[in-house]
Amino acid sequence: MIMKKIETKLYDDFLELFRINPKAFSHGNSNFVKQQRELSRQNFEANGFPSNKNENWRKTDLSKALNNNYIIDYQEIERGKETKSLFECEIIDFDTKLFTILNGWWASNTDLTSNSQGVIISSMRKAQLDFPEIFDKYYGKVAKEENGLISLNCAFYTDGYFIYIPDNVEFTQTIQIVNLIESQSKLFSNTRNLVVMGRNSKLKLVHCDDSLSRVDSVVNSVTEIIVGDGANLDFYKLQNKDEHSTVLTSNFIEQGANSQTNSNTITLNGGLIRNHIDVKLAGKGGNANVFGLYLVDKTQFVDNHIFVDHAMPNCTSRQLFKGIADDNAKAVFSGHILVRQDAQKTEAYQNNNNIQLTDTAGIFTHPFLEIFADDVKCSHGATVGQLDNDALFYMMQRGICERTAKMLLMFSFTQQVIEHIQLSKLRERIVHLVTRRLKGELASCENCALSCENPNSVMTFEIDMEKV
Amino acid sequence: MLEIKNLHVSIQGKEILKGLNLKIGFGEVHAIMGPNGTGKSTLANVITGRDLYDITEGEIIYKGKNLLAMPIEDRAREGIFLSFQYPVEIPGVSITNFMRASLDEIRQYKGLPPMAAGEFLKYFNEKKNLVEMTANLAKRSVNEGFSGGEKKKNEIFQMAMLNPDLAILDETDSGLDIDALRIVAQGVNKLKRADNSTIVITHYQRLLDYIVPDFVHVLYDGIIMKTGGKELALELEEKGYDWIKDQGKA
Numbered sequence: 001m002i003m004k005k006i007e008t009k010l011y012d013d014f015l016e017l018f019r020i021n022p023k024a025f026s027h028g029n030s031n032f033v034k035q036q037r038e039l040s041r042q043n044f045e046a047n048g049f050p051s052n053k054n055e056n057w058r059k060t061d062l063s064k065a066l067n068n069n070y071i072i073d074y075q076e077i078e079r080g081k082e083t084k085s086l087f088e089c090e091i092i093d094f095d096t097k098l099f100t101i102l103n104g105w106w107a108s109n110t111d112l113t114s115n116s117q118g119v120i121i122s123s124m125r126k127a128q129l130d131f132p133e134i135f136d137k138y139y140g141k142v143a144k145e146e147n148g149l150i151s152l153n154c155a156f157y158t159d160g161y162f163i164y165i166p167d168n169v170e171f172t173q174t175i176q177i178v179n180l181i182e183s184q185s186k187l188f189s190n191t192r193n194l195v196v197m198g199r200n201s202k203l204k205l206v207h208c209d210d211s212l213s214r215v216d217s218v219v220n221s222v223t224e225i226i227v228g229d230g231a232n233l234d235f236y237k238l239q240n241k242d243e244h245s246t247v248l249t250s251n252f253i254e255q256g257a258n259s260q261t262n263s264n265t266i267t268l269n270g271g272l273i274r275n276h277i278d279v280k281l282a283g284k285g286g287n288a289n290v291f292g293l294y295l296v297d298k299t300q301f302v303d304n305h306i307f308v309d310h311a312m313p314n315c316t317s318r319q320l321f322k323g324i325a326d327d328n329a330k331a332v333f334s335g336h337i338l339v340r341q342d343a344q345k346t347e348a349y350q351n352n353n354n355i356q357l358t359d360t361a362g363i364f365t366h367p368f369l370e371i372f373a374d375d376v377k378c379s380h381g382a383t384v385g386q387l388d389n390d391a392l393f394y395m396m397q398r399g400i401c402e403r404t405a406k407m408l409l410m411f412s413f414t415q416q417v418i419e420h421i422q423l424s425k426l427r428e429r430i431v432h433l434v435t436r437r438l439k440g441e442l443a444s445c446e447n448c449a450l451s452c453e454n455p456n457s458v459m460t461f462e463i464d465m466e467k468v
Numbered sequence: 469m470l471e472i473k474n475l476h477v478s479i480q481g482k483e484i485l486k487g488l489n490l491k492i493g494f495g496e497v498h499a500i501m502g503p504n505g506t507g508k509s510t511l512a513n514v515i516t517g518r519d520l521y522d523i524t525e526g527e528i529i530y531k532g533k534n535l536l537a538m539p540i541e542d543r544a545r546e547g548i549f550l551s552f553q554y555p556v557e558i559p560g561v562s563i564t565n566f567m568r569a570s571l572d573e574i575r576q577y578k579g580l581p582p583m584a585a586g587e588f589l590k591y592f593n594e595k596k597n598l599v600e601m602t603a604n605l606a607k608r609s610v611n612e613g614f615s616g617g618e619k620k621k622n623e624i625f626q627m628a629m630l631n632p633d634l635a636i637l638d639e640t641d642s643g644l645d646i647d648a649l650r651i652v653a654q655g656v657n658k659l660k661r662a663d664n665s666t667i668v669i670t671h672y673q674r675l676l677d678y679i680v681p682d683f684v685h686v687l688y689d690g691i692i693m694k695t696g697g698k699e700l701a702l703e704l705e706e707k708g709y710d711w712i713k714d715q716g717k718a
Contacts, residue, residue: 398570399544412560
């Protein structure tokens with residue numbers, strides 16, 4: 001397939017950089033990775049950045065975000081530059097193992113490579129040299145280079161995280177990865193991640209995309225996750241970026257037989273965000289929950305592009321994405337379910353519900369079901385609505401002011417997604433952040449997706465339901 | 469407490485209330501009866517401030533203030549409560565949080581500090597028992613998946629929580645079986661004070677066996693066609709509304 005390209009200097013810059021310094025990104029890489037990079041570079045050269053002339057990008061125009069003087073930084077950042085001083089996760093009692101990616105580089109002081117259970121948490125650059133038997137087996141196997149952004153990433157990524165959970169191992173701590181941009185100059189960074197989960201293993205992964213400096217930046221990330229037979233993954237993506245940020249994520253999840261994944265993509269702020277989530281149910285009896293919530297205002301733009309591939313029988317998938325667009329913000333959802341001929345007894349559901357608060361906000365929702373098996377249960381539903389006037393009147397008749405009533409309604413709208421967050425501390429935090437976001441108190445300039453100035457402030461009517 | 473003078477209200481150009489007059493004193497219970505489509509619910513909505521209507525003429529004075537100039541939430545904070553004919557479902561907002569928000573805002577309006585959590589819960593439980601509401605129900609989202617009876621109980625529960633000066637019960641008896649009707653009516657009666665007033669909007673005399681009115685008004689064709697004591701309700705039950713209509717013409 002020939003992609004229509006965006007004409008941008010950035011395209012030439014990347015290729016020119018390669019001509020001048022072919023090893024700029026690949027120095028110190030394994031030969032295997034070097035070969036992969038070269039193939040991807042050729043793909044990028046052929047395909048370029050996808051323009052909105054392509055069906056999958058029809059509503060998402062990257063040209064403005066890309067036509068900018070970004071620095072393509074390939075200078076490795078010293079390990080240990082982060083963490084405590086630069087970033088501190090403020091969720092109280094949230095027991096996580098925290099690692100930081102800074103401007104595309106692994107910035108944590110430590111890795112986890114000598115765990116008694118065999119768990120590995122390290123950087124991509126290190127893992128490809130230290131653990132080639134695992135790395136080479138899975139790297140690049142589930143990411144599909146279906147557009148130039150993914151090829152660009154594969155060719156020019158700097159670093160990223162590598163996680164390996166062996167068979168039958170449950171990693172009880174939550175792994176939290178914080179992907180930070182902190183730069184004085186406009187920065188384009190490509191990060192690449194790989195997660196390999198063995199049979200019957202368990203992993204809880206929280207990935208936060210944050211920005212610390214208010215300069216224009218692009219994060220183009222590709223994450224591959226291989227979920228072994230019977231394995232169980234909880235995957236949370238939290239995005240609270242400033243309006244100068246463009247975040248383009250491509251996430252590929254391949255699930256084995258009887259495996260279970262819950263993914264939840266929560267976008268609180270951002271300039272232009274595109275999340276591509278591709279789930280392949282590649283073994284019998286797999287189950288994928290793909291959830292998301294987006295709250296955009298001003299001129300923010302968010303696009304969730306979901307593809308769930310039912311390749312084997314007896315699998316279930318549930319997509320639920322909910323969003324609120326205010327001011328001139330735009331939100332795009334496209335959800336594609338493919339049920340292949342062999343995938344009998346498939347259950348696949350998709351829902352996308354939106355609240356459009358102003359006439360100038362825009363919601364584009366595009367469900368797409370493609371079914372080749374005959375014994376399946378599939379459904380999809382998409383709604384775009386306003387706040388319920390009857391409910392507003394009802395609440396105001398109880399003395400609640402319009403602003404609070406609207407906020408309560410918006411908050412309740414988000415609950416259906418939030419309640420699926422399995423980690424209770426994280427869920428409480430998201431409730432708190434969403435509340436503040438809806439009150440207009442959560443600015444994107446605050447440090448990160450999970451921190452805020454006063455973590456103890458709560459809504460005045462918040463109350464412990466267990467005691468009622 | 470409430471005085472409605474020559475109230476004309478239309479919706480989408482169609483006049484519903486055509487010069488309605490009504491005066492309600494402190495501590496009184498007024499029943500408003502009348503056939504469907506004569507403007508009973510419109511009256512309730514206009515008093516509480518629903519903005520679907522055009523008020524073309526007349527005024528409403530509540531506790532000496534111009535009610536029509538007040539925003540919806542201030543009318544509620546000043547003690548006007550509507551038990552909705554069709555209570556609205558609000559998924560995701562628990563009754564507890566809803567009442568907490570409501571009480572806090574009303575107290576703030578009155579210059580009172582928010583209730584402490586413990587105090588609130590004690591108060592909440594006390595009022596819950598008044599309408600025999602189960603603990604389970606109180607934890608659920610407002611009216612979501614409630615039966616007709618549960619919704620009406622929830623309305624009276626909220627009324628108990630907010631302790632209004634003027635309560636308007638808009639067909640609170642519709643959709644209730646006889647047991648639920650008794651519980652709801654008893655709840656209303658327990659909330660009666662010497663100085664608070666109640667407007668009971670109903671089709672049937674049945675509810676008035678429990679909530680005994682001081683005055684019965686027949687709302688017909690946009691005006692109060694006839695006013696009487698509680699015996700008027702019995703007469704209506706027996707003779708139907710046509711009787712009033714004929715009287716009105718006479």
